[in-house]
Amino acid sequence: MTMPEDLDRSDPGKGLQAGWLGREPPAFRLSLEGLTKLKRIPAGQSLYASEDHADALVGLASGHLALLFPLVSGEETVSHICSPGFWLGATMLATREPRRHLTAVARTEVTIAVAPLTAVRRMLQEEPEGWAAIARLMEVHWALTACIARDLMLRAAIETASWRRCCACAASAPLRHARHRSCAFP
Numbered sequence: 001m002t003m004p005e006d007l008d009r010s011d012p013g014k015g016l017q018a019g020w021l022g023r024e025p026p027a028f029r030l031s032l033e034g035l036t037k038l039k040r041i042p043a044g045q046s047l048y049a050s051e052d053h054a055d056a057l058v059g060l061a062s063g064h065l066a067l068l069f070p071l072v073s074g075e076e077t078v079s080h081i082c083s084p085g086f087w088l089g090a091t092m093l094a095t096r097e098p099r100r101h102l103t104a105v106a107r108t109e110v111t112i113a114v115a116p117l118t119a120v121r122r123m124l125q126e127e128p129e130g131w132a133a134i135a136r137l138m139e140v141h142w143a144l145t146a147c148i149a150r151d152l153m154l155r156a157a158i159e160t161a162s163w164r165r166c167c168a169c170a171a172s173a174p175l176r177h178a179r180h181r182s183c184a185f186p
Helices: 026-035 090-095 117-126 130-182
Strands: 037-041 046-048 056-062 065-070 076-082 103-106 110-116
Touching: 026 110, 026 117, 026 130, 056 117, 076 130, 090 117, 090 130, 110 117, 117 130
Parallel strands: none
Antiparallel strands: 037 110, 046 103, 056 110, 065 076, 065 103
């Protein structure tokens, strides 16, 4: 695989440092980066689908990913566009849950850094202070989840309000028409 010009093994790219990882202690960053392999994913390709087995911590070095969350109806909706510096997989690392609960699709060609969860767990056994960094990543994800939930509720409220306005307008149209005609009569 050919690496992008701005990425090599000694520096996996500024993109990985743009978010959570860039705020972590240098020793942790170097340890985690040492576990990663860089991969390119073409635009439109799915990195993984909801319910796929979770086996890696994945960092976005370049490009943009779309996160799709399944709604109660079973439909998946784009709920977040990830920029370089975004990392996925912390929850599966901490909880050992075997399945992912979202779908990630490359919106553009992306370069990702992939660290196998088994290797990350081994690193964290040797450097347990790294769990604080994982907790901070999970906190970022929880804040994002809260924003997504708020946005989905807002979207539902707007759609419901718009639907109600349409129904109210449709229901009152005959009355307005009748009032209008009645204006001609004393």
